[in-house]
Amino acid sequence: xxxxxxxxxxxxxxxxxxxxxxxxxxxxxxxxxxxxxxxxxxxxxxxxxxxxxxxxxxxxxxxxxxxxxxxxxxxxxxxxxxxxxxxxxxxxxxxxxxxxxxxxxxxxxxxxxxxxxxxxxxxxxxxxxxxxxxxxxxxxxxxxxxxxxxxxxxxxxxxxxxxxxxxxxxxxxxxxxxxxxxxxxxxxxxxxxxxxxxxxxxxxxxxxxxxxxxxxxxxxxx
Amino acid sequence: xxxxxxxxxxxxxxxxxxxxxxxxxxxxxxxxxxxxxxxxxxxxxxxxxxxxxxxxxxxxxxxxxxxxxxxxxxxxxxxxxxxxxxxxxxxxxxxxxxxxxxxxxxxxxxxxxxxxxxxxxxxxxxxxxxxxxxxxxxxxxxxxxxxxxxxxxxxxxxxxxxxxxxxxxxxxxxxxxxxxxxxxxxxxxxxxxxxxxxxxxxxxxxxxxxxxxxxxxxxxxx
DNA sequence: GTCTATATATAGATAGAC
DNA sequence: GTCTATCTATATATAGAC
Numbered sequence: 001x002x003x004x005x006x007x008x009x010x011x012x013x014x015x016x017x018x019x020x021x022x023x024x025x026x027x028x029x030x031x032x033x034x035x036x037x038x039x040x041x042x043x044x045x046x047x048x049x050x051x052x053x054x055x056x057x058x059x060x061x062x063x064x065x066x067x068x069x070x071x072x073x074x075x076x077x078x079x080x081x082x083x084x085x086x087x088x089x090x091x092x093x094x095x096x097x098x099x100x101x102x103x104x105x106x107x108x109x110x111x112x113x114x115x116x117x118x119x120x121x122x123x124x125x126x127x128x129x130x131x132x133x134x135x136x137x138x139x140x141x142x143x144x145x146x147x148x149x150x151x152x153x154x155x156x157x158x159x160x161x162x163x164x165x166x167x168x169x170x171x172x173x174x175x176x177x178x179x180x181x182x183x184x185x186x187x188x189x190x191x192x193x194x195x196x197x198x199x200x201x202x203x204x205x206x207x208x209x210x211x212x213x214x215x216x217x218x219x220x221x222x
Numbered sequence: 223x224x225x226x227x228x229x230x231x232x233x234x235x236x237x238x239x240x241x242x243x244x245x246x247x248x249x250x251x252x253x254x255x256x257x258x259x260x261x262x263x264x265x266x267x268x269x270x271x272x273x274x275x276x277x278x279x280x281x282x283x284x285x286x287x288x289x290x291x292x293x294x295x296x297x298x299x300x301x302x303x304x305x306x307x308x309x310x311x312x313x314x315x316x317x318x319x320x321x322x323x324x325x326x327x328x329x330x331x332x333x334x335x336x337x338x339x340x341x342x343x344x345x346x347x348x349x350x351x352x353x354x355x356x357x358x359x360x361x362x363x364x365x366x367x368x369x370x371x372x373x374x375x376x377x378x379x380x381x382x383x384x385x386x387x388x389x390x391x392x393x394x395x396x397x398x399x400x401x402x403x404x405x406x407x408x409x410x411x412x413x414x415x416x417x418x419x420x421x422x423x424x425x426x427x428x429x430x431x432x433x434x435x436x437x438x439x440x441x442x443x444x
Numbered sequence: 445g446t447c448t449a450t451a452t453a454t455a456g457a458t459a460g461a462c
Numbered sequence: 463g464t465c466t467a468t469c470t471a472t473a474t475a476t477a478g479a480c
Binding site (some may be wrong): 018019021022097098099100101103104105110113114117145148149151152154155156158159160162163165166167183184187188190191192 | 240241243244319320321322323325326327332335336339367370371373374376377378380381382384385387388389405406409410412413414
């Protein structure tokens with residue numbers, strides 16, 4: 001692994017552990033036992049490190065929802081999308097837990113993030129329009145309701161981990177806690193899904209949890 | 223106003239404007255044109271200032287939901303509770319927008335906040351049990367669903383302002399934006415309210431907005 | 445690419461005079 | 463209660479040698 005990559009990995013780990021505002025460039029360099037000068041050879045400044053990590057986040061988020069693209073696969077995939085999304089937020093919790101502050105201190109990052117959020121929200125809206133159309137009869141969702149709903153889904157998805165972090169230390173947060181996040185988001189859509197779909201998604205989520213429990217040890221950054 | 227009170231007011235204003243992590247004790251003192259020593263006569267340290275503000279927040283939050291106490295008044299009061307709550311979060315947005323970080327850096331504040339949140343969530347759950355019982359027949363809410371719902375209401379209420387702050391500068395956020403927050407929370411409960419109640423709450427919210435538009439100019443801290 | 449050394453700014457906080 | 467003066471730690475960042 002090149003030093004550039006090591007810097008990015010160390011930054012993520014330290015940001016998650018101590019909070020991005022308690023971790024400066026010197027701490028990252030100390031941690032890797034390289035010099036500050038070395039770090040500044042690879043990155044112009046601290047903000048550039050965070051912006052680079054944000055590009056990584058964007059890719060991870062894309063992969064997380066890919067399986068849910070309308071018209072592909074079964075409704076059970078909704079379960080994957082929910083759990084994957086919560087996992088991405090967990091993986092990069094330093095970012096989502098300090099959004100306002102991070103964006104305020106870096107206009108470039110703010111522009112990147114905002115553009116990205118608009119696209120994602122529009123996509124989410126389209127996906128929900130597709131997923132939630134079953135009950136489109138009497139209780140049918142207006143376009144306004146759909147927008148509000150999509151925003152609620154977004155807010156809960158992005159902030160569930162932060163909600164958790166307040167009642168638990170990072171190293172006490174477990175896979176079932178992430179699953180709870182998926183159910184938390186699902187609850188918002190529940191009134192607009194039929195019983196069969198809800199059952200399908202529940203089953204998928206429990207299957208995913210079992211896989212996760214077996215496969216690998218739970219790492220704070222993974 | 224005593225210097226102690228002026229320090230608290232200045233801290234709130236500066237924290238909201240620049241973010242609490244960009245505002246140190248020296249900046250607060252500079253802003254008030256008093257000496258750092260003076261500030262440290264009134265408060266042991268920066269954390270004590272924030273903890274003191276948190277007590278103020280707790281009081282404001284209590285007042286915000288008081289009108290919604292079960293058994294008192296009409297369902298339209300739900301509208302007041304929603305709007306009042308969003309207003310409190312707006313007023314102290316520096317706090318809610320940096321919760322994870324602030325609590326991580328001050329264990330005493332974390333203990334205060336956590337205790338408070340548990341009480342508030344239990345209360346919210348009780349209130350929802352009361353408000354949402356109308357449809358308690360076929361689609362009836364289980365106790366589990368009620369807990370998840372209460373948590374969703376909490377997450378959206380606390381994070382709506384942060385969501386807004388990312389797309390708008392502080393001084394561009396208007397009263398209608400706060401109203402949107404109330405509707406955003408209402409949307410979560412909507413499936414469990416009857417049409418008449420929804421209409422009542424809508425009316426109340428619009429009335430409240432008109433009052434607000436007339437009464438006073440919009441201040442960033444008020 | 446990586447290092448050492450250092451410039452500069454600012455943070456939190458305290459001692460002691462008035 | 464309020465001030466001046468100051469200590470100490472740490473942050474970001476750069477220059478220039480290797």
